[in-house]
Amino acid sequence: MQYINLLYILSTVLLIIGLRRMSSPASAAKGNLIAAAGMGLATIVAMFDPIAGDQGNYAWIIVALAIGTVVGLVFSKKVAMTAIPELVSLFNGFGGACAVAISIIEVYKFGETSSIGARATTYMALFIGGVAFTGSLIAYGKLSGKVKDWKSGISSYFNLIWLALCLGLIIYEVVAMGQIEYLPMAILVVSLIYGFTFVLPIGGADMPVVISLLNAFTGIAAALAGIVYSNMVMLLGGILVGSSGTILTVLMCNAMNRSLINVIIGGFGSSAATA
C-alpha cells in the first residue's frame, strides 16, 4: 500500500485528458467519463494514501460518500433540462462549501510554529471558497427565479470596501498569528457576505458567466487546499479548473459581446434586457 499514492499521477493525467476531450464536440461525452474515472481513482487513493497521523475513521468517510453519491445522482436525474445551469451553480456552491469546511477546521489547528505562508494559503482558501459558496447560491436563486435582480448605485462601492475589509482582516490575522480567538469566524462570516453582495447586483442574464467565474474560484480554493495538505492532485486539478474556468468565462463573455469587467462591475443593460 506504500506506493498507492503514485496512482495520484494517473488520476491527474485522466483529469487533463478528460478536460481536453470535453472541449471538442465529437469526444466530449467520452471526455466527461475519463474525467469522472480520474476523480473516482483520486478519491480511492485518498482513502488509502499513507498520510501522517492517520486515525482511520473510515465509517464516517464511507457513509458520507454514499450519501453524497445518492443525493448527487437523484438531483442530476430529476432536474429538468432547462434547469441544468442553476443545478450546476448549486453543485459549485457545494464544492465551495467543502473548501470552507476544511479550511475553517485547519485554521484552528494552527500553532506557534505554523509558517506565515501556510496561514495565508489556508485563509485564502477559506475566503475564495466562501465567496464561491454564497455567490453560487445567489446565482442558483436568480436562475430559478427565487432571487430577484436588485441593484443600487452604491453596490459597487460597497463591494470594494467590503473586499478591502475581507483582505485586511485576513492580512491582520496572518501577521498577528492568531492573537484573537474569534477572528477566523469573523473572516468566515465576512467572506460569506462578500459572495452574497458580489453576485446580487449582477443581472440574471449574466448568470452563466458568473457561474463559470465562481467555478474557477472553487478550483482555486481547491488548489489552495491542495497546498495545505501538500496533495498534488488537488493542487493540479484545482489550478486546471481555475485557469480553464477563467478562460471559459472570458470566452463566454466574448460570445455575448461583453467584457468581464463590464459584467462584474457594470451590469449595464443586463437588467433592461431581461425586463
Add this chain to the structure above:
Amino acid sequence: MLEILDYLSDNVLTINLWIITIYLGFEVISKVPTVLHTPLMSGSNAISGIVIIGAIILVRQSANDDYVSLVIGSVGIVLATINVVGGHAVTNRMLDMFKKKS
C-alpha cells in the same frame, strides 16, 4: 517580509507546477466551440469537486473523539461528493442531448 520569501523559496517546485498548470488550463480550453460552453462549465465544475480529497484527509487525520472535525469534515465530503457525482452525471445528460440532435 523575509518570512514570505523563505516560504516561497521553500516551495519553488510547487510554484513552478502552478505556473505550468495555469498555461495548460488555458491551452486545453482555448479552442472550445460556443455550443460546448455550458457542458464544459458543468464538467469542469465537477472536477473542482477534487476538494473532496482534502475533506477525506481531514477526516482521516481527526482524532476519534474530535466530533467537531469529524462532523464538519463529513459534511464537507457529502457536499463535495454531490458536486463530483452530480456534476459528472448532469454533464453526461447534457452531452447525450447533443448526440441525439446531430
